Amino acid sequence: MSVLQHLPLGRFIEAASRGSRQTKQTVQVSFIVMLLMAAMALFSAKVNAEVPNAVPPEGSYSGIHVEQPIEFPHDTHADINEINCMYCHTYARRSKVAGIPPTSKCMGCHSVIATDKPRIQKLTEYWENKQPPLWNKVHDVPDFVHFTHEKHIKRFVIDNEDLEVENVSEVCAFCHGEVKKMTVADKVKPLTMGFCQRCHQANDGPSDCWHCHK
Amino acid sequence: MSFSKIKRRDFLKIMGWGGVGATLVGCDLPTTVTLEEGKEKVVSYLMPEEYVIPGVGVWYASTCQQCPSGCGIHGRVREGRVLKLEGNPASSVNKGRLCQMGQASLQAHYNPDRIAKPKIRRGSSLVDATWEEAYGLIAEKTANISGSKFAWMTGSVSGHQSVLLQAYLESIGSGNHFVHETINNAVWAKVCQDMLGDSNPRIRLDKAQSMLSFGADFLGTWGSPLHFSTEYAKFRTSPRGTLIQVEPNMTLTGANADLWVASRPGSEGALALGIANQLVSKQGLSMSGLPNSVQSLIRSYTLDETVTATGVDADRIADIAATLKRRSPSVVLAGASAQGHEHGYQCVAAAMVLNVILGNIGKTIESNGEFAYASMAPVSGNTHSLVSFSQAAADKRFDVVFFSGVNPVYTAPKSLGLKESLANIPFKVVFSHFNDETTAMADVVLPLASTEEDWGTHVAPYQAGVGEISIQQPLMEPLSTETRGFGDIVLTLLKKRKETAYEGFADYYAYLRNAFSTIPAEHKNGASDEQFWTDVLAAGLIDVGVKKTSLKVKGVEFDMPKEMGNSSAMILAPSARLGFWDGRHANLPWLQEAPDQISKVVWDSWAELHPSTAKKIGVKEGDMVKIASASGEINVKVYIYKGVHPDVIAVPLGQGHDAGFSRYAKDRGVNSLSILDPKVDKMTGELALYSTNVKVTKAAKTDDVLVRFGGSETQVGRKLVSTIPADVYERTEGGDHVA
Ligand code: SF4
Numbered sequence: 022m023s024v025l026q027h028l029p030l031g032r033f034i035e036a037a038s039r040g041s042r043q044t045k046q047t048v049q050v051s052f053i054v055m056l057l058m059a060a061m062a063l064f065s066a067k068v069n070a071e072v073p074n075a076v077p078p079e080g081s082y083s084g085i086h087v088e089q090p091i092e093f094p095h096d097t098h099a100d101i102n103e104i105n106c107m108y109c110h111t112y113a114r115r116s117k118v119a120g121i122p123p124t125s126k127c128m129g130c131h132s133v134i135a136t137d138k139p140r141i142q143k144l145t146e147y148w149e150n151k152q153p154p155l156w157n158k159v160h161d162v163p164d165f166v167h168f169t170h171e172k173h174i175k176r177f178v179i180d181n182e183d184l185e186v187e188n189v190s191e192v193c194a195f196c197h198g199e200v201k202k203m204t205v206a207d208k209v210k211p212l213t214m215g216f217c218q219r220c221h222q223a224n225d226g227p228s229d230c231w232h233c234h235k
Numbered sequence: 236m237s238f239s240k241i242k243r244r245d246f247l248k249i250m251g252w253g254g255v256g257a258t259l260v261g262c263d264l265p266t267t268v269t270l271e272e273g274k275e276k277v278v279s280y281l282m283p284e285e286y287v288i289p290g291v292g293v294w295y296a297s298t299c300q301q302c303p304s305g306c307g308i309h310g311r312v313r314e315g316r317v318l319k320l321e322g323n324p325a326s327s328v329n330k331g332r333l334c335q336m337g338q339a340s341l342q343a344h345y346n347p348d349r350i351a352k353p354k355i356r357r358g359s360s361l362v363d364a365t366w367e368e369a370y371g372l373i374a375e376k377t378a379n380i381s382g383s384k385f386a387w388m389t390g391s392v393s394g395h396q397s398v399l400l401q402a403y404l405e406s407i408g409s410g411n412h413f414v415h416e417t418i419n420n421a422v423w424a425k426v427c428q429d430m431l432g433d434s435n436p437r438i439r440l441d442k443a444q445s446m447l448s449f450g451a452d453f454l455g456t457w458g459s460p461l462h463f464s465t466e467y468a469k470f471r472t473s474p475r476g477t478l479i480q481v482e483p484n485m486t487l488t489g490a491n492a493d494l495w496v497a498s499r500p501g502s503e504g505a506l507a508l509g510i511a512n513q514l515v516s517k518q519g520l521s522m523s524g525l526p527n528s529v530q531s532l533i534r535s536y537t538l539d540e541t542v543t544a545t546g547v548d549a550d551r552i553a554d555i556a557a558t559l560k561r562r563s564p565s566v567v568l569a570g571a572s573a574q575g576h577e578h579g580y581q582c583v584a585a586a587m588v589l590n591v592i593l594g595n596i597g598k599t600i601e602s603n604g605e606f607a608y609a610s611m612a613p614v615s616g617n618t619h620s621l622v623s624f625s626q627a628a629a630d631k632r633f634d635v636v637f638f639s640g641v642n643p644v645y646t647a648p649k650s651l652g653l654k655e656s657l658a659n660i661p662f663k664v665v666f667s668h669f670n671d672e673t674t675a676m677a678d679v680v681l682p683l684a685s686t687e688e689d690w691g692t693h694v695a696p697y698q699a700g701v702g703e704i705s706i707q708q709p710l711m712e713p714l715s716t717e718t719r720g721f722g723d724i725v726l727t728l729l730k731k732r733k734e735t736a737y738e739g740f741a742d743y744y745a746y747l748r749n750a751f752s753t754i755p756a757e758h759k760n761g762a763s764d765e766q767f768w769t770d771v772l773a774a775g776l777i778d779v780g781v782k783k784t785s786l787k788v789k790g791v792e793f794d795m796p797k798e799m800g801n802s803s804a805m806i807l808a809p810s811a812r813l814g815f816w817d818g819r820h821a822n823l824p825w826l827q828e829a830p831d832q833i834s835k836v837v838w839d840s841w842a843e844l845h846p847s848t849a850k851k852i853g854v855k856e857g858d859m860v861k862i863a864s865a866s867g868e869i870n871v872k873v874y875i876y877k878g879v880h881p882d883v884i885a886v887p888l889g890q891g892h893d894a895g896f897s898r899y900a901k902d903r904g905v906n907s908l909s910i911l912d913p914k915v916d917k918m919t920g921e922l923a924l925y926s927t928n929v930k931v932t933k934a935a936k937t938d939d940v941l942v943r944f945g946g947s948e949t950q951v952g953r954k955l956v957s958t959i960p961a962d963v964y965e966r967t968e969g970g971d972h973v974a
């Protein structure tokens with residue numbers, strides 16, 4: 022039997038990247054900017070804190086540099102402007118995938134911020150053509166590995182009472198490295214099974230095969 | 236970095252680590268299957284709906300189209316892809332269940348062999364074309380056609396697709412709608428119509444205490460399999476109902492029966508009359524409601540007479556009668572193997588007579604009411620249409636024929652000569668998802684959107700006292716931009732015929748949306764039009780009720796040919812399975828891979844033979860036999876099985892497709908329909924599927940083995956099910972409890 026994770030709204034599926042029969046409401050730019058301000062205030066970052074109640078996984082990797090359609094500067098966002106990782110990667114705590122932020126989210130700020138920059142103009146062009154950029158995937162695990170962001174964020178962030186949520190980037194860094202010092206992200210952690218296993222052992226994570234191989 | 240790039244030195248270094256963490260060493264090798272960075276794309280949403288979270292599925296309601304039963308489904312959609320189907324619990328048809336064919340619908344949708352572009356015949360081959368070319372050609376060929384020269388053959392159809400289809404036929408002035416399904420209840424429906432005044436009565440398995448089924452495989456292919464599975468579960472619980480199944484070869488339902496009786500095909504009617512005789516003469520029931528001729532027919536089927544006509548033991552016949560009387564109310568059903576004879580109508584009528592004598596009418600057989608909107612009501616297919624269409628084609632009656640939802644070149648026995656007569660039809664348009672035996676003969680092939688991509692409304696042919704319209708909505712965007720929904724195509728065809736009534740509708744969605752706006756307010760529960768539509772889509776269905784009707788038992792006279800039961804020739808049983816159905820699903824690997832419910836064979840055809848018959852012919856399991864009828868022959872491997880009448884060779888339907896029908900079905904097994912004789916039931920004109928005499932001989936063995944899942948019919952001493960003879964049981968432990 023199916024467990025309905027969501028009440029089906031019943032409409033034609035309206036994910037805008039697949040076209041829609043419904044008219045889209047226009048993005049309430051000012052509202053979103055306000056939200057962003059509020060979020061920034063909430064998530065004002067502290068730098069370089071240790072993650073309490075956790076042993077970071079060991080290991081490093083030197084991945085190839087992957088070009089992206091827009092050279093997205095993580096440093097500008099997460100470091101200089103101290104935007105919390107989970108502000109844009111909002112699905113990380115709700116789903117197995119962290120998700121690339123929807124283009125509408127980018128435009129929420131960039132309809133008014135830095136509109137003179139070439140990268141933003143390129144982004145605006147995507148938005149106006151109703152085509153999200155095709156990003157190149159940097160972090161990937163094989164199809165037989167069931168990795169879920171949600172469980173990891175729960176363990177290290179949400180259930181971790183001693184962690185200030187401002188420091189969530191330190192948790193992300195376990196597997197993604199110091200992304201806030203990068204422009205586009207590079208793969209700097211091996212993400213091999215041994216890497217996962219050692220971390221699970223150090224942090225009392227589950228070690229049954231089926232937790233990851235379903 | 237791939238495995239091959241690990242240098243010898245690195246390898247030695249890795250090996251050198253030894254001891255510490257040795258168990259994890261392998262886990263740190265960059266695996267050869269890890270996808271490298273930058274090789275895949277990630278696409279974000281442009282602007283997501285608030286309820287959409289990547290990685291988390293959203294379920295949408297729709298309707299299964301894998302067989303005509305019309306079950307409601309829920310499809311799990313993630314990141315714009317439909318990943319899994321389940322039954323819709325709100326649907327009264329299947330109450331949340333989904334059968335294996337329904338599950339495999341995803342494989343039809345994602346099938347690599349789907350037709351992706353319209354095709355037009357140029358000389359001997361079909362070549363890719365544009366929709367405009369295809370529509371243009373159809374418009375040209377139908378421009379001045381007279382109605383009698385046009386025909387449309389479809390499978391069972393209902394809802395707004397049926398409305399548009401009828402509108403198209405009307406626009407041409409044609410009444411030639413042939414509705415064809417090989418697996419059908421057409422004779423049962425006719426008998427019910429004649430004897431009860433209702434072709435589709437409601438069967439209350441839940442109220443019955445016992446059931447006698449003449450080949451009605453209601454857990455597999457009879458009526459509405461998922462609906463009756465649920466009803467059957469009720470029938471089997473407190474108190475547990477008794478199921479007696481009479482059929483030439485064991486079906487899934489037969490395998491569940493308390494008593495399974497092998498019948499020689501054609502003798503079912505005689506057996507029913509013999510049981511009726513026992514009920515009247517030994518069990519004190521009355522047959523006064525029946526016409527005199529039927530009464531005397533029953534009187535003539537004395538126990539001795541019935542034993543001679545059927546070969547069933549006298550004790551058994553008396554026992555069945557006594558059980559039905561004792562465990563009342565009962566219900567008597569008849570299905571494919573009872574109706575598949577030249578006197579099929581009589582066999583089914585004799586079964587229905589039992590219901591009358593047992594007083595089941597009004598108790599376990601009730602009126603189902605009538606669907607309120609006649610134009611959307613289900614039109615169920617039959618094989619009579621196939622026979623008459625073949626004749627009409629042979630008589631060169633048609634100039635233009637459309638085919639949709641059917642593959643008659645596969646389902647028609649070769650003896651009907653359909654394939655040859657199709658050459659007499661100058662212009663044939665086939666709507667299809669796949670290339671098959673019929674598209675191969677087409678002049679234009681129109682590629683259809685899959686069930687998961689299309690809009691539609693469906694009215695299930697069997698509903699238990701409700702009138703639900705089930706919604707079919709797209710679960711994802713079409714995989715190909717060049718396929719079209721059935722409704723969209725017919726709407727366009729109507730527009731091309733300058734039918735002004737349809738000009739306002741941009742597409743079939745707009746047409747349906749409008750249709751739901753015009754539904755009477757009483758069905759809308761006070762909701763606004765938009766809210767009502769959203770509610771219907773979310774629920775997947777709307778119950779618009781039924782007009783109450785009642786059953787009226789009418790005396791119907793019939794006779795029973797005496798000699799049917801005892802001829803000694805072997806008979807071919809082309810039995811159907813919930814799996815390949817009539818062969819339409821042989822291209823779905825999941826269904827090829829799923830072991831047959833009875834024989835456990837995978838990816839192949841087989842012939843079921845009784846051990847005694849196999850011995851006579853001199854074959855063992857896996858040997859080839861040649862099955863020859865007056866109309867052709869097939870060679871197939873043998874599966875030896877006690878659940879088949881010694882005079883019968885059963886070859887289940889589904890395989891033996893031409894190479895064109897997908898990479899998965901090609902060169903696999905045989906089509907048992909192909910060698911049937913062109914006999915029909917004299918009363919209804921339905922193909923007599925269980926009446927072809929065949930000669931079975933040993934054929935040269937091939938290297939091919941018969942691949943079966945599992946293996947042995949015995950418990951090999953493992954005591955999986957412990958048994959003990961009744962007398963020992965009585966003597967040693969349970970004596971007191973035995974009645
Ligand atoms: S019984 Fe028919 S309609 Fe129902 S799930 Fe199975 S294939 Fe689909």
